[in-house]
Amino acid sequence: MTDGPGELRARLEKTGYLVDDGLAIACFLALKLHRPIFCEGDAGTGKTALASALAQVQGAPLIRLQCYEGIDASQALYDWDFPRQLLHLRAAEAVGVTDAGRLESELYSRRFLIARPLLQALETQPSVLLVDEVDRADDEFEAFLLELLSEYSVTVPELGTLRAASPPVVVLTSNRTREVHDALKRRCLYHWFDHPGFERELAIVRRRQPQVTERLAAQVTAVVQTLRTQDLLKPPGVAETIDWAEALDALGATELDAELAVATLGSVLKYREDADRARSLDLSAILAARGA
Known part of the structure; x- marks a missing residue:
């Protein structure tokens, strides 16, 4: 536990995750009040990375539950190890254990x-x-x-109620x-994740990829900021900005020009239509206008 939002913000930034005052306060309250924090926003804006930070x-360890259509409680909470239970049953039968009550209690033990x-x-x-x-x-x-x-506990019929000694x-x-x-949102503290402005995004890239000039x-940040103003199927997130900078650095680039930008668009745009739209832009003019 930290003494306040300011200290928590500083500790998060030491991990390489930059936060604003609103998010620092939300995180502090989540820790102080044992409330979940609900992070909503476009993909690639740093929601998942917050949990890691x-x-x-x-x-503490990061435990991740990736949600998907059709997920149910058994896939997210617990299941019984049927192959091991079967092996145990066969072993018990081999040594002559016939007490049904004993076998059942053993099979459905922790x-x-x-x-x-x-x-x-x-x-x-x-x-x-992280419930992603x-x-x-x-x-x-x-x-x-x-x-x-609400309860930070779960009932396993064969074992009883299992409760967290301290809420995660x-x-x-x-x-x-x-x-x-709304019922789930009301249980949580809420924070909307928007794409950062130029200066903040640049700071994030510099923090995450310090080897990049x-x-x-x-x-890179200037071009991505412009791409987000276009009518794209999937505007690039901060994660894509970081990936693009890393890819260009791996190619030995120390600066960006229009030709190199077009050649490496696959690092930042993931749809053909978006890449076609980017190629139609005057990337040289964008770079010049930003003074980059």
């Missing part, structure tokens, strides 16, 4: 329980639980999450492919 600050991410987070202190892209899950799974995050730090992310229900980092 918080784990580093806390000195040793055969496979903890999935949610149960792992409840049983690991401290821990940071919760908007991809369905309504039933949202309701299940709401119940679990919970980060939920959403790319807003659909609206998440200052001029190249500024040029």
Whole structure:
């Protein structure tokens, strides 16, 4: 636990994750009040990276649950190790164990329980639980999450109630492919992740890719900022800016020109239509206008 939002912000920035005052306060309150933080915004704006940075600050493992359509409680919470249970049953029969009650209690003991991410987070202190892209899950799974995050406990019929000795730090992310229900949002602290301005994005690139020249980092950031103003299918996020700078540096580039930018667009744009749109721009003029 930190003394205040300012100290937490400084500790997050030491991990290489830059935050503004609003996010620093939200994170501090999440730690102080044991409330999940709900991070919503476009892909590539740093939502997932926040959970990793918080784990580093806390000195805790990051436990990730990747949501997808059709995910259910057994895939997220726990399951029984049926192959091991079967081997145990055969071994017991081989040595003549016939007590059905004993066999059942052994088969459904903790040793055969496979903890999935949610149960792992409840049983690991401290821990940071990342529930990534919760908007991809369905309504039933949202309701299940709401119940679990309210009590930080789960009931396994064969074992009883398993409760977290100390609640994990919970980060939920959403790319807003659909609206998440208000009930789940109300349980959380909320923060909207927007694309950063030029100066802030440049600082992020310089922090994450310190080997890249200052001029190249500024040029890459300038072009990406312009690309986001175009009518693209998927505007590039900060993650793509970082990837592009890293790719150019790997090619030995110390500065960017229009020809090199076009040749390496695959590092920053992931749709053919977006790449075609970028090629139609006067990239030389963009670089000159930015003074990069």
